[in-house]
Amino acid sequence: MSEAIGIRLDDEILRKVDIVSREEYADRSTIIRKLLTLGLNEITKRKTAQAYREGRITLSEAAHKAGLTLWDFQHYLVDMGFVSSYSIEDINEELELLKKKHR
Numbered sequence: 205m206s207e208a209i210g211i212r213l214d215d216e217i218l219r220k221v222d223i224v225s226r227e228e229y230a231d232r233s234t235i236i237r238k239l240l241t242l243g244l245n246e247i248t249k250r251k252t253a254q255a256y257r258e259g260r261i262t263l264s265e266a267a268h269k270a271g272l273t274l275w276d277f278q279h280y281l282v283d284m285g286f287v288s289s290y291s292i293e294d295i296n297e298e299l300e301l302l303k304k305k306h307r
Contacts, residue, residue, distance in 0.1 A: 218232075221235050221236060221239070224239075245271070248269065248270055248271070249270045249272070249277075249280055250284075252265075252266040252267075252269045252270040252277075253266065253270070253277075253280065253281055253284060253286065255269075256281070257286060262298060263277065263278070263294075263298065264298055264302070
């Protein structure tokens with residue numbers, strides 16, 4: 205289900221939305237929905253990356269919450285400048301936990 209809402213955007217943002225709208229051959233509402241979705245996805249990835257860096261969640265939990273594979277989430281972390289101290293032992297522990305979880 206969707207719901208119509210009203211928002212106020214400044215002229216500069218609307219000008220940029222209209223440019224993208226013409227380039228994408230889509231109406232303004234479609235572009236705003238796409239931008240909102242992209243922004244929410246990015247915020248989610250940043251928040252889960254921060255929680256992982258702070259040790260509040262595991263790498264696999266962070267990847268799952270971010271909607272990414274482990275591989276893609278690791279690439280995201282590297283792209284954001286994160287240097288891991290993740291060890292082979294950590295990987296083995298997570299694999300064992302996953303095995304137990306899926307039995």
